[in-house]
Amino acid sequence: MKLFVTGGAGFIGSNFILYWMKKYPNDKIVNFDKLTYAGNLENLTAVSNNPNYYFVKGDICNKKEVEEGMDGSDIVVNFAAESHVDRSITDPSIFAKTNVLGTQVLLEVALKYKIARFHHISTDEVFGTLPLDSDEKFNEQTPKNPRSPYAATKAASDHLLNAYNITYGLNTTITNCSNNYGPYQFPEKLIPLAITNLLEGKKVPVYGDGKYVRDWLYVNDHCRAIDAVLKNGIVGEVYCVGGLNTDISNLEIVKKIIKILGKDEGSIEFVKDRPGHDRKYAVDWRKIKQELGWEPKHDMEFYLEETVKWYKNNSSWWKRLKKVVE
Numbered sequence: 001m002k003l004f005v006t007g008g009a010g011f012i013g014s015n016f017i018l019y020w021m022k023k024y025p026n027d028k029i030v031n032f033d034k035l036t037y038a039g040n041l042e043n044l045t046a047v048s049n050n051p052n053y054y055f056v057k058g059d060i061c062n063k064k065e066v067e068e069g070m071d072g073s074d075i076v077v078n079f080a081a082e083s084h085v086d087r088s089i090t091d092p093s094i095f096a097k098t099n100v101l102g103t104q105v106l107l108e109v110a111l112k113y114k115i116a117r118f119h120h121i122s123t124d125e126v127f128g129t130l131p132l133d134s135d136e137k138f139n140e141q142t143p144k145n146p147r148s149p150y151a152a153t154k155a156a157s158d159h160l161l162n163a164y165n166i167t168y169g170l171n172t173t174i175t176n177c178s179n180n181y182g183p184y185q186f187p188e189k190l191i192p193l194a195i196t197n198l199l200e201g202k203k204v205p206v207y208g209d210g211k212y213v214r215d216w217l218y219v220n221d222h223c224r225a226i227d228a229v230l231k232n233g234i235v236g237e238v239y240c241v242g243g244l245n246t247d248i249s250n251l252e253i254v255k256k257i258i259k260i261l262g263k264d265e266g267s268i269e270f271v272k273d274r275p276g277h278d279r280k281y282a283v284d285w286r287k288i289k290q291e292l293g294w295e296p297k298h299d300m301e302f303y304l305e306e307t308v309k310w311y312k313n314n315s316s317w318w319k320r321l322k323k324v325v326e
């Protein structure tokens with residue numbers, strides 16, 4: 001089987017390629033990536049000499065490049081996106097281009113090549129926000145209500161998937177997942193930023209009062225969820241993927257990381273809030289559990305320790321990248 005993986009040099013995409021090549025060594029993978037600031041081929045050093053792995057530098061918005069790269073593939077897994085909410089607030093246009101137009105180009109080419117399955121990675125942010133004190137969770141039936149330019153463009157791409165499935169019969173599936181964390185995450189996102197700042201003896205910026213609640217999914221569990229959907233998911237369906245059963249605020253996460261690293265809470269610096277900051281995301285992941293038998297392997301305490309260990313042991317990986325965000 002040949003997989004066409006877009007955005008495979010990014011955080012989740014590279015974890016997915018490493019996961020897949022280990023589990024299914026006979027499959028071929030084309031990693032199609034534009035190598036924006038977020039793409040890093042160093043993440044894939046372990047497979048770069050594997051004859052079943054091919055890297056193609058290309059832009060999902062460029063139909064000709066996509067046609068050349070996707071030709072002969074059986075499955076498309078679309079990770080490629082502009083993914084950072086803060087960047088979408090300062091420059092929404094690149095988000096509309098990549099996340100919406102790029103996805104449409106991929107769908108058009110997938111249809112032309114009669115791709116057996118087009119799997120799209122989306123986010124719980126398309127569902128909007130929940131009140132802090134509510135027990136409500138997002139599920140597959142929750143109406144879309146995106147509130148940031150990033151979320152709006154991801155919601156639009158989800159709608160395009162649905163349209164290509166219904167209108168043209170393309171075999172699509174979507175996973176709407178919560179915030180991922182783990183190895184190879186660009187150090188602009190909360191968890192790697194907190195860990196690497198603390199390792200460098202710097203303060204950790206926390207937006208507003210820090211009482212923002214997200215669901216957190218360890219990246220390898222996410223890869224296992226995509227695997228489950230590709231193997232046993234029903235075409236045309238959407239699966240919500242989350243990692244937690246109880247709420248945890250951003251501030252509590254930072255405090256946990258501080259504790260793991262033996263630092264003190266004076267390292268926290270409350271900074272001006274993000275405009276339109278969503279209070280709470282919580283994901284009901286019962287469908288993927290009940291229908292596909294997927295669930296996280298470990299709890300967040302375990303995974304946070306693992307993640308801190310990884311950033312401690314791989315400082316040469318993140319030190320260079322931090323210069324890009326500073």
Ligand SMILES: NC(=O)c1ccc[n+]([C@@H]2O[C@H](COP(=O)([O-])OP(=O)(O)OC[C@H]3O[C@@H](n4cnc5c(N)ncnc54)[C@H](O)[C@@H]3O)[C@@H](O)[C@H]2O)c1
Nearest residue numbers: 007009010011012034035036038039059060081123179180
């Ligand atoms: N990271 C999270 O917590 C999270 C949560 C939910 C959903 N998602 C979704 O998962 C996917 C992957 O997220 P990530 O965190 O790995 O993102 P990332 O920013 O780390 O990686 C994105 C990758 O896409 C590539 N890319 C960007 N524009 C491209 C283009 N025009 N053509 C080809 N490649 C392009 C980049 O070079 C990069 O390698 C995204 O679709 C994102 O919306 C992420």
